[in-house]
Structure formats: C-alpha cells, structure tokens
Amino acid sequence: MSVPPNHTAAAERATFQAVRPVLLALAGIAVFALAGCDREKSPASQPSSGALPGTSAPPPPSLSTNRPAGDAPPGMVWIPGGEFVMGGPALDSAVQQRAAAHPGEPVCSGLVAGFPDAQPAHRVRVGGFWMDITEVTNAEFERFVRATGYITIAERKPTAEQYPGADPEMLVPGSAVFTPPDEPVTLSNPLEWWSYVPGANWRHPLGPQSTIEGLENTPVVHVCHDDALAFCKWAGKRLPTEAEWEFAARGGMAQAEYAWGAEFRPGGRWMANSFQGHFPIQDTAEDGFRGIAPIRSFPPNGYGLYDMAGNVWEWCSDWYRPDIYGPRASAGVTLAPAGPTDSFDPDEPGVAKRVQRGGSFLCSDQYCARFRIGTRGKGAPDTGSTHVGFRCVKSP
Ligand SMILES: [Ca+2]
C-alpha cells in the first residue's frame, strides 16, 4: 500500500508484507498478509523464487466466446470473453499534486507512482467462462466443509519442520487480523495494524470469541490460496486467471478507471466497500460498512458481478511477478495468459506469491487504492487474512 512520499530508502527496502512463515519466525510479532496493500517498487532486477510446487504447463487456452446453451450454473453468470486492454491504471494527477504540495501527508504511493506492476496497458484475449456472481460466502464455505471435512490452513497447527527457527509458542493455529491502533501511525509499518491472532480462522474471523453467526451471506475470509483450490475442486470449478478476472471486472467497459465507470462516486453514490477516514485508525464507514459487507450490498457491474472492487481481495490462479506486462505489450495480443511459471515479489524476495485482485474494505485513496481497476495484489499461497476471500469460475 502506501507510505509517505518522503519515506527513506531504508523504508523502501523494508518488508511490507510478512507472511505466515515470516510471521511465525518473528515470534510475538503480529503481522501481515497485506495482500497488495503495500507499496510497489519499480521492477528492477527480478530473480525468481525458484521451483514452485504445482506449476505445470497450462492446457492450451480456449478462446471460444460461445455461450453454452441452457441455464447458467447456479450462482454464476456468463462472461463472454473477447479482446480487451489489460492493466495500465491511470496516474491520478489530483493525488500527485496533493502529494507534491503536502510532502508529509500520507498518500497511496501506488497512485503517485502509477502502479508500476500493472503497467503498461496491453491487449489480451480471453475465452468465455462462467463466473460466480458473488464472492464465496460463509454459508457456501460451510457446505463445503460439512461435505468434505476440510480443515483450512489457519486451523492447522504449524509445525517446526514447516517453519524452522520459529518460536514454539508461535506455532499455534491462527491468522492475521486487522487490529487498528488507537493513535495515528506512520504508514510504513503494517505491523502497526495487523496481528497474528491465535484461533482466528474462517469460523472466527476476529479471533476465538468471534463468530460467523448472522454472517452467512458475508464473504468467507481467512481462506488461503490452498483452501480456495480445495473448495474449487469440490465445487467442480476453478480460480480465475488474472486476465479472466480483470476482463470480468471491467464489465464490458473499455479502460475505465473503476469497475463501474470513470467516477469513484457517480452521483455521490458509493459503488464499493472501501475505507473512509484516517487509515488505519478510524474507518468512518461513510459507505455504510466498517469492515466486511454482505454480498450484494453495492451495485453489480456491467456483467452482473458484485464486489469486483473492494470488500475482500480475491485469489487468482496466476503466480505473481511485477514485470510480466512489458513483454506482453510488445508481443501484440496475448492469448488467454495464465501467468508466469515462477514468482517474484521485490517486497519479499524468496516468498512465492499468487495474484489477488480487487482490493478490500481496507483500501482507501490514502493508503492502497487497489479498488482501482487494473491494479494488482499478491499473497503467499498459505496465507489468508481478515480481508482475503475468493470467487470461482468454470470453463464451458
Ligand atoms: Ca467501508
């Protein structure tokens, strides 16, 4: 996400996105999964994270845009596919001017820098597919867990073998919870507002005392990429590729600033669940929701999809690298890209990450702004948090 524009080179090098292993190793430090809510860095030298499990050549892409006859699968809508301009979120001149005029004021560095990992805009073609109309809810995830007995990663006890060097006391099941500080903090250290909470998981989103009772229609959270894949398998679905996700989010509009058009609040209306007020200490909830919102709380986009911006981050199937768009741009139209075969995140070299999209209820123009369409997030596959969920797609 963002840091003050005048922050130092040292801060630039600091890790902003600790993940589960790091967290556990840090013993006592509560962290993490900022899921794209960190600053970007310019893609410079980019080694890969090495061999990645589960990476194999994807099947040849289908570019068919023919909608199969018959009814849509329950809860899904047909996304027609086609050619579109991917990435290239615009620089925000108002934000840049504000940042220049008030060098001490925190502002989303992504907005100032123009989201370098999402540049440049380039042409992509994807085939048609079915997509979940909403993010997967607690009720749906519960059905999956009842049917399969699946235990999410956050519910499993991490072992010393998995996390060598970790403080044994930290080797307890848990997950990252947004815990806002009481007083203003610099935006350079996400540890100020993320805590590793033992006992936090999808059934207990804020910790052991919390419950999902009454939250049946709220997106499930604390699901990591591995958990999402297990759900997809059970449901006979899959995660979207990053290109499919963005095609769908654009709702048929070419190169709009937001999933719903050019303006953040058309006619003064809130179009997505985001963060208002002073990040991270006070969310004034002007959009009606402090924290997560039930599905369908905001208007759908052009394809009838809800929450393609804000609310919770959504896992995609692609590995994350910040440097993939450049080569594509010079290659003409990229056909149904499934992402790179390795991962690299300059913010956390050595930790392989998957792409996340859409931003969350914690995104604000002050700190992250990943509700802007075309921007990208990332997270380690074993790491969920209070603001990471998913939705599935299905090939025809
Ligand atoms: Ca909100």
Ligand SMILES: [Cu+2]
């Ligand atoms: Cu954000």
